Amino acid sequence: MTAQALPDTIRILVLDDDPFMRKLLAHMLGSLGFDAVTTCDSGPAALAWVDAPGKSPDLILLDLNMPGMDGIEFLRKLAEHGFKGSLILVSGEDERVLQMARKLVQAHRLTALGHLSKPVSMARLSDAVALWRQAQEVAQRSEKKRYGARALRRAITHGELVNYYQPKIEVATGAVAGVETLVRWRHPVDGMVYPDQFIYVAEDHGLIDALTRGVLSRALAQARQWLDGGLALRVAVNVSMKNLSSVDFADFVVHEALVRRVPPQDVVLEVTESRLMLDQRAPLEVLSRLRLKRFCLSIDDFGTGNSSLTQLHAISFDELKIDKSFVHNAWRDPTARAIYDASLGLGKRLGMQVVAEGVEDRDDWALLQATQCDLAQGYFIARPMPADDLPAWVDAWHRRHLLRSQPKAGA
Numbered sequence: 217m218t219a220q221a222l223p224d225t226i227r228i229l230v231l232d233d234d235p236f237m238r239k240l241l242a243h244m245l246g247s248l249g250f251d252a253v254t255t256c257d258s259g260p261a262a263l264a265w266v267d268a269p270g271k272s273p274d275l276i277l278l279d280l281n282m283p284g285m286d287g288i289e290f291l292r293k294l295a296e297h298g299f300k301g302s303l304i305l306v307s308g309e310d311e312r313v314l315q316m317a318r319k320l321v322q323a324h325r326l327t328a329l330g331h332l333s334k335p336v337s338m339a340r341l342s343d344a345v346a347l348w349r350q351a352q353e354v355a356q357r358s359e360k361k362r363y364g365a366r367a368l369r370r371a372i373t374h375g376e377l378v379n380y381y382q383p384k385i386e387v388a389t390g391a392v393a394g395v396e397t398l399v400r401w402r403h404p405v406d407g408m409v410y411p412d413q414f415i416y417v418a419e420d421h422g423l424i425d426a427l428t429r430g431v432l433s434r435a436l437a438q439a440r441q442w443l444d445g446g447l448a449l450r451v452a453v454n455v456s457m458k459n460l461s462s463v464d465f466a467d468f469v470v471h472e473a474l475v476r477r478v479p480p481q482d483v484v485l486e487v488t489e490s491r492l493m494l495d496q497r498a499p500l501e502v503l504s505r506l507r508l509k510r511f512c513l514s515i516d517d518f519g520t521g522n523s524s525l526t527q528l529h530a531i532s533f534d535e536l537k538i539d540k541s542f543v544h545n546a547w548r549d550p551t552a553r554a555i556y557d558a559s560l561g562l563g564k565r566l567g568m569q570v571v572a573e574g575v576e577d578r579d580d581w582a583l584l585q586a587t588q589c590d591l592a593q594g595y596f597i598a599r600p601m602p603a604d605d606l607p608a609w610v611d612a613w614h615r616r617h618l619l620r621s622q623p624k625a626g627a
């Protein structure tokens with residue numbers, strides 16, 4: 217059952233060994249307005265479509281459990297064949313298996329847009345396709361924005377990078393404890409560009425040092441300005457492992473804090489291991505020296521495998537940030553919850569401040585309170601904002617949320 221695929225219609229391929237499911241899904245897609253639907257009963261047949269010039273599907277609905285080439289093997293083949301479209305996984309397997317398959321899809325750098333459990337309902341299918349359309353639009357928008365090293369270098373020297381700041385809140389009291397600095401690129405033509413579109417460019421082209429130094433200088437100057445205005449905030453800056461591979465990074469941080477007159481205790485360095493570091497000597501030296509000078513070290517994205525237990529063992533961190541994937545929805549996702557609990561317990565046991573990031577709603581916040589997590593960060597509290605917006609935000613927040621309104625120590 218092959219419909220004629222017009223150039224600008226959306227081509228959908230349904231791969232399922234079960235003829236009834238093929239018919240059903242094709243019929244449902246038809247009634248959702250998709251008429252360029254191809255169905256295949258085996259992986260090899262589907263791959264032939266993927267390879268067909270001008271006929272490669274935009275979206276594949278993939279059944280995981282098939283005889284012969286199963287869905288998992290098909291995923292690898294798809295990646296090998298350079299498939300550029302998206303996937304929706306369909307399976308009668310349990311949630312964990314589907315989640316695992318989604319991880320695999322990501323590992324292959326394919327795009328998965330949710331999964332559907334059998335039996336598939338019309339409403340679920342409609343939701344999944346709507347999600348896909350949205351993602352398609354986002355992808356199209358960001359497609360234009362692939363930046364090269366030269367553009368980024370220019371942006372750094374022309375001062376187009378600006379710092380945004382996202383509050384970190386003490387869960388027990390509601391007090392604003394500090395902020396995390398998140399860099400943005402105010403592109404003269406494209407508008408706001410986010411770090412996931414240029415940090416890796418900086419890392420790959422030897423620009424990450426210049427970028428981080430700029431971010432840090434601005435953040436410390438800003439911290440000083442807030443201090444002068446009576447607002448004491450710990451300021452965190454993201455540092456990639458690449459920054460730590462040159463031993464003079466420590467000197468730079470020490471010098472900046474000194475000239476900006478910001479106490480090291482109020483400067484937090486959030487360290488993520490962005491890729492495998494073969495030589496740990498320089499990072500260890502830099503972090504040890506900074507620790508010795510009383511700067512705060514934070515292990516970022518904890519639990520993602522980039523921030524490993526080995527690092528925790530080797531380096532004396534003051535703070536542990538549980539990755540958002542184990543925080544948001546952990547109250548209802550038992551696997552995320554187990555990882556959240558373990559990370560929280562580990563952090564506390566090692567005497568660290570534990571921060572949960574990705575607190576997106578009231579339920580997430582309630583979990584942090586119930587489990588006595590130290591600090592919270594996320595959209596539920598505030599999105600990253602320009603420096604100028606922060607003092608008013610802090611005022612408003614404290615007026616609404618400060619649970620214990622006692623004067624601060626030293627006040």
Ligand code: G
Pocket residue numbers: 397398399410411412415428431454455456600
């Ligand atoms: O808001 P968000 O999209 O801002 O940030 C996306 C990612 O980019 C996060 O993982 C964050 O750690 C990283 N990031 C943000 N700002 C910086 C920065 O100044 N330096 C580095 N190395 N990473 C940053």
Ligand code: G
Pocket residue numbers: 382398454486516517540573574575576593594595596600
């Ligand atoms: O440095 P790190 O990887 O932790 O960067 C934090 C990232 O998470 C930034 O991109 C920031 O914009 C983003 N972020 C902050 N709060 C939330 C949240 O509540 N939900 C989600 N999904 N992302 C968040």
Ligand code: MN
Pocket residue numbers: 396454486516
């Ligand atoms: Mn961070």
